[in-house]
Amino acid sequence: MSDSEFAGVLVSRPDIARLAQVKRPAVTNWERRHPDFPSPVDPGVEAERFRAGEVLAWLSARAVPANARRPDEPAGTTYGDRFRAGLTGGTAGGLLRAVERLAGPEADRLRGPMSLDRYLLWLLYLVLNQIVGPDGGLAKAVEDFRGMVRDFDPPEKTVPRRLLAELAGVLDGTSAGSAQESRAAFDHVLVLWRAAHAREGGAFFTPSSVSRVMAGALAAVRPGAVSVHDPYSRTGELLVAYLDAVAERGDSAPPQVDGRVPEARERQVAEMNLRVHHGRAVRLGEGHFTPAFDPFADPPGAFDVMLTNPPFGRRLEDMAPPAYWVYGTARRTEFDWLQYIVSRLSPEGRAAVLLPAGASFNAGAAETVRAGLVEAGAVECVIALPAGLFALTAVKTQVWFLRAPGTRQAAEPEVLFVAGEHLGHQLTRTQRALADEDIAQLVGEYVSWHTAGATGRPFSGTPGLSRAVPVRDITDQRHSLYPARYVRASAQASAAAAAGAAEIRDRLARLAEEITSLHARAEAADAEVARRLGSYGL
Numbered sequence: 001m002s003d004s005e006f007a008g009v010l011v012s013r014p015d016i017a018r019l020a021q022v023k024r025p026a027v028t029n030w031e032r033r034h035p036d037f038p039s040p041v042d043p044g045v046e047a048e049r050f051r052a053g054e055v056l057a058w059l060s061a062r063a064v065p066a067n068a069r070r071p072d073e074p075a076g077t078t079y080g081d082r083f084r085a086g087l088t089g090g091t092a093g094g095l096l097r098a099v100e101r102l103a104g105p106e107a108d109r110l111r112g113p114m115s116l117d118r119y120l121l122w123l124l125y126l127v128l129n130q131i132v133g134p135d136g137g138l139a140k141a142v143e144d145f146r147g148m149v150r151d152f153d154p155p156e157k158t159v160p161r162r163l164l165a166e167l168a169g170v171l172d173g174t175s176a177g178s179a180q181e182s183r184a185a186f187d188h189v190l191v192l193w194r195a196a197h198a199r200e201g202g203a204f205f206t207p208s209s210v211s212r213v214m215a216g217a218l219a220a221v222r223p224g225a226v227s228v229h230d231p232y233s234r235t236g237e238l239l240v241a242y243l244d245a246v247a248e249r250g251d252s253a254p255p256q257v258d259g260r261v262p263e264a265r266e267r268q269v270a271e272m273n274l275r276v277h278h279g280r281a282v283r284l285g286e287g288h289f290t291p292a293f294d295p296f297a298d299p300p301g302a303f304d305v306m307l308t309n310p311p312f313g314r315r316l317e318d319m320a321p322p323a324y325w326v327y328g329t330a331r332r333t334e335f336d337w338l339q340y341i342v343s344r345l346s347p348e349g350r351a352a353v354l355l356p357a358g359a360s361f362n363a364g365a366a367e368t369v370r371a372g373l374v375e376a377g378a379v380e381c382v383i384a385l386p387a388g389l390f391a392l393t394a395v396k397t398q399v400w401f402l403r404a405p406g407t408r409q410a411a412e413p414e415v416l417f418v419a420g421e422h423l424g425h426q427l428t429r430t431q432r433a434l435a436d437e438d439i440a441q442l443v444g445e446y447v448s449w450h451t452a453g454a455t456g457r458p459f460s461g462t463p464g465l466s467r468a469v470p471v472r473d474i475t476d477q478r479h480s481l482y483p484a485r486y487v488r489a490s491a492q493a494s495a496a497a498a499a500g501a502a503e504i505r506d507r508l509a510r511l512a513e514e515i516t517s518l519h520a521r522a523e524a525a526d527a528e529v530a531r532r533l534g535s536y537g538l
Contacts, residue, residue: 009052009087010041016055019086020079034058052087059083060178072097074184081178094174099127099185102170103192110163117196121265123167124189128272130171131182142168186276193269194235198392203266205234206309206354207389209424209434211241214307214352214399216443219245221450222350225254225304231291231341232310233259233284236270242307243278253278254305260287260297289314290333291340295322298344301404306344306351310337313356327372330365338400339369342378345404350380357384357396360481371479374415374471376405381416381446384483386424388432396421398483401446415474416449416459417483418442418466441465464488 017024031037038055040048060080069077074096085094102110102123111119129141145164176182194205206214218225219242230238239257246253257280261267267284274282288294289311312334321329324343330336334355341351359366360382373379381401387394423438434442445466452459461467469486477485 010049011052011055012049016050016083019083020059021082021086022079052083056080056083056087060180074100076180076184078178078180081181084178085175095127095130095171095176096181096185096188098170098174099123099188102167103189110166112163114163115196117193117199119163120189120193120196121269122164124186124193124269124272126164126167126171127186127189128276130174131176131186131276183277186272190235190269190273195391197265203234204309204390204392206237207391207433208237208241209439210309210354210385210389210397210399211237212245212439213383213385213434213442214238214354215241215245216439217401217446218242218305218307218350218352219249219251220443220447222305222348223249223251227256227303227346228254228258228305228307229298229303229344230259230308231287231298231306231344232289232308232337233261233266233270234309235266236273236282236284238307238309239270239282240273240277242305243274243280247278257282258284260285262287262289290316290336292316292319292322292336295324295340300324300343301346301349302344304346304349306341306349307353308337308341308351309354310334312337312359327376328365328368330369332359332366334359335366335369338373338402342373342402342405345402347404347406349404351402353400353402355398355400357398357482359400360398360483361485363478367479370481371475373402374474374479374481377413377471378402378405379415379481381418381449382481382483383418383442383446384421386421386432386434388430389424389434391431394430400481413471414468415471415481416446416466416468417481417486418445419483419487420465421484461487 011019013027014024017027020027036058038050038058040050042049057080059082060078062079064073064077064079064082066075069075073081103120107116107119126141133140142164176185194203197203198205215238228239228242230236233239236259239259243253243257257274259270259282261270261284267286270284271282274280285297287297291297310333312332314333316331316333316336322340324339325336326343327339328335338353338355338359341353345351360370370379379400380403383399383401385397385399387396389397420438420442423441424432424434427433445462449459449461449466449468459468465487467487473486474480
């Protein structure tokens with residue numbers, strides 16, 4: 001039963017208590033303490049009733065406290081999960097618990113000779129079908145599989161004969177209590193698949209906290225975007241994060257969302273990711289590790305928003321410079337991607353690109369490209385991130401926020417630098433993550449700077465974290481875009497100025513004390529002279 005089918009269902013207060021698994025007085029307390037609690041459809045009668053759909057929506061926003069959850073309920077279970085499961089005869093958290101078992105303790109037994117990443121991909125596909133087609137999608141997936149086995153007879157290590165049917169047998173008896181639980185079940189498998197796939201092929205997927213920084217900032221400074229593009233989409237994590245950020249702001253979703261991926265498996269996962277989280281059947285094209293291999297894949301000025309985590313550190317040899325290399329011939333892929341992205345932004349477009357920290361200070365051809373981008377006004381902001389955010393590498397990274405060259409600028413153009421290397425918390429011995437407050441702080445610095453510029457006000461920055469630097473000062477630093485160079489220098493200058501002022505105050509205080517002492521001694525000497533003169537009658 002879908003949520004819309006609850007429209008004709010009416011429930012009493014005892015029904016609500018029973019289905020949400022709370023005591024009867026709790027429902028009365030909710031009504032008294034929360035003005036937005038649904039109103040009864042027949043007020044004043046002896047046994048008032050409520051629309052089940054309205055009650056479900058209200059309860060879905062209220063998580064069950066940890067001390068009130070049953071042992072089989074995962075963290076994040078809401079009273080709405082219980083209520084819906086009770087109405088449908090299911091069990092709240094059933095799909096998530098089944099997925100956790102299949103992807104964890106049962107994985108090695110079930111997959112047999114199949115590689116872990118391939119097994120998890122099958123599981124991901126089945127979870128998708130259980131979510132988007134609970135009334136037959138899973139059965140169709142199993143039948144399609146059987147047809148493939150009959151037609152192609154793949155080896156056991158590729159597709160074990162009984163695996164899909166066994167997985168489907170477990171999932172077929174489960175259901176999600178809510179859309180939130182569906183996404184949690186899918187994401188649980190997705191995280192594990194990404195880790196296994198990365199170990200196999202060395203892929204560096206964008207950590208969730210980094211995706212939220214990039215997406216949240218772009219959604220805030222470029223509202224109303226029509227065309228959104230990730231030219232190296234990996235598993236669609238940045239596109240999903242951007243659509244999440246737009247939804248959180250209450251804005252309309254952009255009508256055009258697309259991208260490209262380097263290989264078929266990642267495209268399949270990215271398309272599933274977007275479908276589960278936002279119900280979008282996005283078709284992603286194929287791409288390369290460098291757009292220079294297909295420089296006409298997208299027309300210039302085509303996109304309002306671009307965000308990507310491109311491959312970096314590779315060199316492009318033995319190829320003619322593409323037309324979009326207008327800022328310099330740099331053979332490293334990161335500077336190829338930068339110039340391509342800038343060339344594809346619409347006149348008011350914005351982009352966020354994840355890059356290695358070295359891109360901000362490397363000399364030679366890298367400096368030439370940086371200089372061209374800065375002087376053209378294409379670089380708005382550089383945010384330095386903590387090391388250790390990626391699972392497979394400790395490389396330091398930065399997010400560069402770009403705009404289309406020629407965009408209207410202030411009379412004194414500047415670049416915002418945010419030195420966020422110290423933020424985050426330790427997840428494991430080798431891996432860190434940004435907390436919600438860290439993400440809000442990083443996004444807030446960029447948005448505040450952008451707002452100040454739009455209203456013609458100066459941006460003061462946050463000492464030790466951010467500073468807006470005029471382009472002429474960046475030119476003096478050989479176009480280095482390393483945030484700490486500017487933020488720490490400003491903090492040290494402020495500290496020196498503060499220390500200098502304190503020293504002057506101390507010296508003045510000492511001088512005042514010395515003057516007071518001298519006045520007292522002078523007065524004492526005058527008195528002594530007067531006394532002696534008086535003894536002589538003078």
